[in-house]
Every structure is written in structure tokens, then in C-alpha cells.
Amino acid sequence: MPRKERDHQRLDVAAAIRGGDIEQAMEGEQDIDTSSLEQAVFWQDTYREILAMEEGVMARIRELMATQSETARREVELSNVPVISAQVQRFRSRLGYWEARLRLLRPDGHRASK
Numbered sequence: 451m452p453r454k455e456r457d458h459q460r461l462d463v464a465a466a467i468r469g470g471d472i473e474q475a476m477e478g479e480q481d482i483d484t485s486s487l488e489q490a491v492f493w494q495d496t497y498r499e500i501l502a503m504e505e506g507v508m509a510r511i512r513e514l515m516a517t518q519s520e521t522a523r524r525e526v527e528l529s530n531v532p533v534i535s536a537q538v539q540r541f542r543s544r545l546g547y548w549e550a551r552l553r554l555l556r557p558d559g560h561r562a563s564k
Contacts, residue, residue, distance in 0.1 A: 470536030472543040482551050490551045497545035504538045 468474050476496070480489045511530055515523045 466533050466536070469533060470540060472540045474540065475544070482547050485551060487552070487555045490548055490555055494545065494548040494552060497541055497548060501538065501541040501545055504534060504541055508534045508538060 476493075479493060480486075482490075485493070508531075511526065511534060515526055518526065
């Protein structure tokens with residue numbers, strides 16, 4: 451197998467692993483335990499935005515699967531669906547961390563974000 455092809459495969463595997471690791475923070479993400487209110491609001495909003503997109507991707511995949519042959523649908527179930535599901539779980543989990551941080555920073559329940 452040519453080196454370029456092997457390198458590409460490793461990038462795919464690394465992306466799949468990263469996407470499913472619920473402890474994996476995004477680049478530039480602050481430490482949750484020491485973050486300010488403004489930082490917590492920013493990351494909560496960012497994770498909400500990404501989660502909504504990933505849920506939309508999953509809904510679209512399911513829509514498209516309904517029109518596929520059994521063989522094609524099975525391959526999508528084995529390859530695409532688990533990756534997107536893991537990403538949804540990761541972003542939902544990270545959002546939960548930031549929402550919990552905001553509850554600590556705003557115990558009165560005041561909402562300043564979108």
C-alpha cells in the first residue's frame with residue numbers, strides 16, 4: 451500500500467477515535483473547572499451548535515438510508531452511523547459538562563446565553 455494511502459487511513463482512524471472520545475476537548479477549550487462565566491457560555495453555545503449539526507447529519511443519513519438497497523443500508527449502518535453516533539454522544543456529553551459549570555457559576559438559574 452502506498453505511503454500516502456496509509457497516512458490517509460491513519461488520519462481517518464484518528465478522527466474516528468477523536469470523535470468518539472467524550473473526554474476529548476476541542477482545540478482552545480478552557481479547563482471546565484476554572485473557566486469564567488463568559489468562557490462557559492461560549493463553550494455551551496459552541497457545543498449546542500455542533501450538536502445540532504451532528505443531529506441533523508444523523509437525521510439526513512437515516513432519511514437517505516430509507517431509499518437504499520439492503521446491502522448499501524447495512525454498510526452505512528456499520529460504517530457511517532457508528533461514527534456519527536459517537537460524535538453526537540461526545541458533543542452531548544461535553545455540552546453537559548459546560549451546562550453543569552454554568553449551573554455552578556449561576557446558581558440562581560439566570561440565563562445569559564442564546
